[in-house]
Amino acid sequence: MSVPTGPKGAGEMAQGSDFLQLDASAVPRGERTEWLTGALRSAVASGVLPLGTRLPPTRVLAADLGVARGTVVEAYQRLTEEGLLTAARGAGTAVAARPLDAPAARSTGTWEPTVYAPETVDLASGIPDLAAFPRAAWLRAEREVLSTATARSLGYAPPQGTPELRTELSAWLARSRGVRAAPGQIVVTAGVTGALSILSQVLRARGLDTMAREDPGADGNRMILGHWLRSTVPVPVDGDGIDTDALAATDARAVLVTPAHQFPTGVVLSPLRRRALLAWARERDGLVIEDDYDAEYRYDRSPVGALHGLDPNLVAHTSSLSKTLAPALRAGWLVPPPHLLEDVVEARWAADLGSPSLPQLALALLLRDGTIARHLRTMRARHRARRDAAVAAVRAHLPGCTVLGVAAGLHLLVLLPGGVDDREAAARAERAGVAVQPLSRHRTAPGPPGLVIAYAGHGPARLREAVARLGAAVRL
Incomplete structure (x- = not known):
């Protein structure tokens, strides 16, 4: 922590952590859990946090970042459920594994940066937010x-x-x-x-x-x-x-x-x-x-x-x-x-x-x-926020496309302009690190092209990033 010399003034402490140089000050309050989870996941995938690395205690990191302790607890819990972290009483939280899609580092005898493929964001699997399982x-x-x-x-x-x-x-x-x-x-x-x-x-x-x-x-x-x-x-x-x-x-x-x-x-x-x-x-x-x-x-x-x-x-x-x-x-x-x-x-x-x-x-x-009824009420609110983020992102990054199926469910359908090959569009998206389903996969008779986007498994910030990547890859 340091005393800022900029607009905040000499007596006001800056929010941030020396750990991974994390700074939550520009992250909207409702998106901080998703942001922190993504930052930690990327650090594990890239090797910045090697296997066995101990993470800061939740109270310490929360204080450094100026966020609620529950935000850090939830981020650690999500990554633990993904198998990337492990927690033991008295031993703290440590890195247990790298993501399955993270390539192994090459051993060349000298250090050199490793070029990684972009992490694939799965917008193809129609599943709920499994991190919220009770x-x-x-x-x-x-x-x-x-x-x-x-x-x-x-x-x-x-x-x-x-x-x-x-x-x-x-x-x-x-x-x-x-x-x-x-x-x-x-x-x-x-x-x-x-x-x-x-x-x-x-x-x-x-x-x-x-x-x-x-x-x-x-x-x-x-x-x-x-x-x-x-x-x-x-x-x-x-x-x-x-x-x-x-x-x-x-x-x-x-x-x-x-x-x-x-x-x-x-x-x-x-x-x-x-x-x-x-x-x-x-x-x-x-x-x-x-x-x-x-x-x-x-x-x-x-x-x-x-x-x-x-x-x-x-x-x-x-x-x-x-x-x-x-x-x-x-x-x-x-x-x-x-x-x-x-x-x-x-x-x-x-x-x-x-x-x-x-x-x-x-x-x-x-x-x-x-318990099931209470859990469902919680999930409805969470999935609605994700639906709203996905729809807004599609309208921003795939302008002119019709969006269907948004009133309910866990997915939305984006109709593409006529003449677009939706299978090729989905393939381009996957190469850019975003998995979606082409509408033609689900039809027998000819029909308009489209992409099926399952949004429930990711938070608003990750959805906005993924749909932006999708829009750049499809290039309508």
Whole structure:
């Protein structure tokens, strides 16, 4: 710390730290955690902070920088969760590893600067802010489950899922999504992917080996359906959702839709289309599979109830906690129509006897005590701020492009000018250190080019930097 000789005056102390020459004075208050995390991550990646280096205590660094101690604690915690730092009682916090994408330093016998490729910012993976995962709450729940578990609890659970979790999911779905399903109607799955795999096998056994799907639509879902079924039929999506007239022109008797927040366009299935879709299923003796994608995150619109509530006999409802908590949990559920329930449970049993019991019991506890609801409220506010930063950055660095899907979810769609090759644009962006998905990856029929940008995994400052790099690389 030193006495400034500039405008602040001789009696006013400058804010800053000799450690990495960090200076937070120009960083907006709400962005200091992201800034400090990025600065430390870069120092580890470049080798400025070698393995084993001890970092300053959080109180010391916070005082030097003139920031709240919680800012430093959160930055250290994020990097610890990434595996870059380690903390031990009495030993402080130290560098434990370099980022996986940081190249190893060359050994030449003499020192020389190493030229590093720019760190890739992942705007392609549609995941929430995993650094915010409620680790303490999860550990508490696991400890409580283990301390109270009976011998029976440690045995095989019903393939349909533990009664405790299904009971909590029944209440959760009723109050949050308008899905009224008794615990006995719910099947716990390994995420939405697990639900689609089970449904595909059940339908195929009943002679339905073709399924309609949205176009554009999630590439991952298309591949899963294509693995189990003979064919999938693309159906166009417009501003009101899936085109039900085009659907009626197909021979399909089952369709997969994302009505609450369509991926990747972000549109909501309109009330008129909802009625038409159910009428189509009724006339065909068919099935609507509702992937309740991104329903938990909405920012600028009224709540949209689940399609399942309109006719549980025609709709199979599925969703997961991958966007609420973390994909690593592989925690999802399926509410099939009553006439498919028995076959679905049998297929779940035949697959692997069902999901592990202990995580289900921990999750049931967190649903029951309100932890999940509180966490979701926190995440909505955090993701909204990131959405706002991403949209503003796109408008600044990709001027003239249309931005869609911003009212909800964890991604936005940027439509590029006609004639632009979005796959080449995404490739140029990746070479510049920013990973995004081309819209053409998710469509079958020709259509306008675009880029799908997943913003939830990065703070506002990092998003602004990444989108600026993206705009320079795409050069529209």
